[in-house]
Amino acid sequence: METQSPAFVLTFSCVDAVGIVAAVTGLLAERDGFILDSQQYADLDSGRFFMRVAFRGAGPAFPDDLAGIEAAFAPIVERFAMDARISDSAAKPRFVIAVSQGSHCLNDLLHRWSTGNLAIDIAGVVSNHEHLRRLTEWHGVPFHHLPVSDANRAEQETAILQVMADAGADYLVLARYMQVLSSELSAKLAGRCINIHHSFLPGFKGAKPYHRAHERGVKLIGATAHFVTGDLDEGPIIEQAVERVDHRNSVEDLIRTGRDIEAQVLAKAVRWVAEQRVLIDGRKTVVFR
Numbered sequence: 001m002e003t004q005s006p007a008f009v010l011t012f013s014c015v016d017a018v019g020i021v022a023a024v025t026g027l028l029a030e031r032d033g034f035i036l037d038s039q040q041y042a043d044l045d046s047g048r049f050f051m052r053v054a055f056r057g058a059g060p061a062f063p064d065d066l067a068g069i070e071a072a073f074a075p076i077v078e079r080f081a082m083d084a085r086i087s088d089s090a091a092k093p094r095f096v097i098a099v100s101q102g103s104h105c106l107n108d109l110l111h112r113w114s115t116g117n118l119a120i121d122i123a124g125v126v127s128n129h130e131h132l133r134r135l136t137e138w139h140g141v142p143f144h145h146l147p148v149s150d151a152n153r154a155e156q157e158t159a160i161l162q163v164m165a166d167a168g169a170d171y172l173v174l175a176r177y178m179q180v181l182s183s184e185l186s187a188k189l190a191g192r193c194i195n196i197h198h199s200f201l202p203g204f205k206g207a208k209p210y211h212r213a214h215e216r217g218v219k220l221i222g223a224t225a226h227f228v229t230g231d232l233d234e235g236p237i238i239e240q241a242v243e244r245v246d247h248r249n250s251v252e253d254l255i256r257t258g259r260d261i262e263a264q265v266l267a268k269a270v271r272w273v274a275e276q277r278v279l280i281d282g283r284k285t286v287v288f289r
């Protein structure tokens with residue numbers, strides 16, 4: 001059976017101009033690149049252009065490896081001052097997951113990963129509680145208990161970064177991690193830290209959103225996955241979903257319904273980020289699904 005050559009993904013953003021797509025696709029044609037998927041978007045408000053191209057080699061002119069592909073695109077990246085990234089689609093990005101006491105999002109990610117339904121590597125779990133050590137270690141994933149209080153917050157955050165460094169992790173996922181990361185840590189992890197907030201943002205930011213939603217009498221509840229910034233629940237949104245509720249639902253009902261929404265929304269966001277489908281556009285995102 002003929003083996004498929006590896007697939008690669010190029011994503012970039014740059015100041016919009018005439019000829020960007022022609023330059024990218026022209027180079028691929030010159031170098032025997034076969035386009036598998038191509039999506040682009042021009043943000044007329046910011047004047048920036050966004051593109052994702054998945055491609056593989058289909059002839060002798062195609063570079064031998066990722067370094068060769070990067071070298072081939074370098075002149076175009078420089079010409080348009082692109083913020084660009086090229087990756088091998090077979091390379092699984094490495095994630096560390098942070099969690100406090102709620103297990104539903106962590107459990108869902110571990111299950112999808114361990115059953116081969118999420119093409120990432122979960123390189124470790126950090127938590128400010130011991131509760132979820134057994135679940136984590138049952139999946140064969142290292143668990144790091146890093147208790148935190150106002151007295152040791154900076155040291156604890158340094159320890160989180162050390163776990164990521166030791167694990168060779170590209171991303172941190174806050175899978176119901178109930179501590180606010182400092183602006184310093186948020187800046188260090190800009191575009192690499194995903195949080196699941198248990199409301200349909202911008203509604204009900206902060207703590208206890210389900211109680212406040214119930215008190216407000218909402219008819220829809222939801223969850224929001226977003227990149228983390230120093231401003232609580234303000235980061236660029238990656239994915240959201242909602243479910244209908246009504247006057248008969250107790251707070252406990254909302255929390256129960258919300259857990260499923262949170263897990264599904266976070267898993268989609270992690271998948272899309274892992275597949276290099278999410279680009280940051282100021283306070284927003286462009287998601288090439």
Ligand SMILES: Nc1nc2c(c(=O)[nH]1)N[C@@H](CN(C=O)c1ccc(C(=O)N[C@@H](CCC(=O)O)C(=O)O)cc1)CN2
Nearest residue numbers: 177178179180181186195196197206207229230232233
């Ligand atoms: N820099 C950021 N850090 C975190 C964010 C974020 O958006 N930016 N999101 C939170 C998660 N979260 C909502 O999604 C959230 C977590 C915690 C709180 C909160 O009020 N925490 C209390 C302490 C609660 C506790 O100890 O159990 C507090 O900090 O006083 C609100 C929202 C994760 N980090």
